[in-house]
Amino acid sequence: MARLQAKYPLEKEYLQAVQEVLESIEEVYNQHPEFEAAKIVERMVEPDRIFTFRVTWLDDKGEVQTNLGYRIQFNSAIGPYKGGLRFHRAVTPSMLKFLGFEQTFKNALTTLPMGGAKGGSDFDPKGKSNDEIMRFCQAFMLELWNCIGPDQDIPAGDVGVGGREIGYLYGMYKKLARQYNTGVLTGKGSTWGGSILRPEATGFGALYFTHHLLEKAGIDIKGKKVAVSGFGNVAWGACIKATELGAKVVAISGPDGVCHIPDGITPEMIDYMLVMRASNRDKVEDMATKFSEKAKFTPGKKSWSIPVDIALPCAFQNELSEDDAKELKANGCICCCEVSNMGCQPGAIHFFQHNGILFAPGKAVNAGGVATSGLEMTQNAEHISWSGKEVDDKLHFIMKSIHEQCVKFGTQPDGHIDYVKGANIAGFMKVAQAMLEQGTI
Numbered sequence: 001m002a003r004l005q006a007k008y009p010l011e012k013e014y015l016q017a018v019q020e021v022l023e024s025i026e027e028v029y030n031q032h033p034e035f036e037a038a039k040i041v042e043r044m045v046e047p048d049r050i051f052t053f054r055v056t057w058l059d060d061k062g063e064v065q066t067n068l069g070y071r072i073q074f075n076s077a078i079g080p081y082k083g084g085l086r087f088h089r090a091v092t093p094s095m096l097k098f099l100g101f102e103q104t105f106k107n108a109l110t111t112l113p114m115g116g117a118k119g120g121s122d123f124d125p126k127g128k129s130n131d132e133i134m135r136f137c138q139a140f141m142l143e144l145w146n147c148i149g150p151d152q153d154i155p156a157g158d159v160g161v162g163g164r165e166i167g168y169l170y171g172m173y174k175k176l177a178r179q180y181n182t183g184v185l186t187g188k189g190s191t192w193g194g195s196i197l198r199p200e201a202t203g204f205g206a207l208y209f210t211h212h213l214l215e216k217a218g219i220d221i222k223g224k225k226v227a228v229s230g231f232g233n234v235a236w237g238a239c240i241k242a243t244e245l246g247a248k249v250v251a252i253s254g255p256d257g258v259c260h261i262p263d264g265i266t267p268e269m270i271d272y273m274l275v276m277r278a279s280n281r282d283k284v285e286d287m288a289t290k291f292s293e294k295a296k297f298t299p300g301k302k303s304w305s306i307p308v309d310i311a312l313p314c315a316f317q318n319e320l321s322e323d324d325a326k327e328l329k330a331n332g333c334i335c336c337c338e339v340s341n342m343g344c345q346p347g348a349i350h351f352f353q354h355n356g357i358l359f360a361p362g363k364a365v366n367a368g369g370v371a372t373s374g375l376e377m378t379q380n381a382e383h384i385s386w387s388g389k390e391v392d393d394k395l396h397f398i399m400k401s402i403h404e405q406c407v408k409f410g411t412q413p414d415g416h417i418d419y420v421k422g423a424n425i426a427g428f429m430k431v432a433q434a435m436l437e438q439g440t441i
Ligand code: GLU
Pocket: 082, 083, 084, 085, 154, 155, 156, 157, 158, 159, 186, 341, 366, 367, 369, 370, 371, 373
């Protein structure tokens, strides 16, 4: 850690992600001198390679705009590079390095053969027209297409990249590569190679995981009040499944504030989340404007200020602070499952773990998204598409198995389950073993 801190002093998120994993695996690592001899950790913390490129495009006024694009191919020990693309104004190499590092362990947990990668751009989708989004995606792919492939590196969506963006990216890829390589991107439309349920998968998987975690603790999810943050693709899927399982989602949020929905979110409101995302306005207040009798908007507040049993951060890294964790606890919260990548600050995780609140980390909870991307790749390779039930059954099976891996590697001598340790050790052991077997490369 000291060496990495000296080398990358400004890469805060990357150092935070590495620190969490190294702390978790320390004990196990020291029991394996063969890992130490092969310098597995020193190799694992550095990405295999980073592509950085300029993306120049024309906005609706005909003015030239320039952004930076990146693809970080982090680790390919257990499969081709796999991970999403994030379009957000705050994207930096540090953010993508943390995400690529996390992705490597997350993908290992899915039971599917996928390495880790992440990419994206500091392009800000907020306020952009559909045409501008399309021109940006095309310009981005003009640089990226040569670095990716169905057995090489398979990007997908993440914050700011959903079905629409994947469509534009794929259109341009196909034109440049002159091949209908569906397996090169996941999250595609269902009529052209996309998997049924991929849009819902991250949220659905997160709720399957939460359900298993609560069940293990002897708690029924039915009737529980849930706070979700964000209103994007992940929050949307989480709201659908939470409601289906009998829980009540009473809060969603945005950068502008929180919407309190005392009687629980309705199917119409869940549908409206999609409209809100497509508008690129990035305002959760729009929900309260549209459904003024059911939802009350409070500016500047987070979802964690609403009294709930279960907190599900679904938006961005470090979105839940130690103070938020304390407020949740004071209001009776019993469980926090991190759905966003590294959604909780280290102080919040520490507080949850030492104050009897069940906590599970993003790399386990949100792995259903990339797992279903893996299922999409399989369908593409076989040139078939499975039914919704087939995909859902497989997703459920995968989430159950991720939960089991966490329990296996995270059960402490006193019997309590440390899900952070469990997820990190399970993911690490698989990647480390594969690296060892493939020699010094
Ligand atoms: N961006 C998602 C994640 O963080 C999905 C990646 C994928 O489907 O490749 O896991």
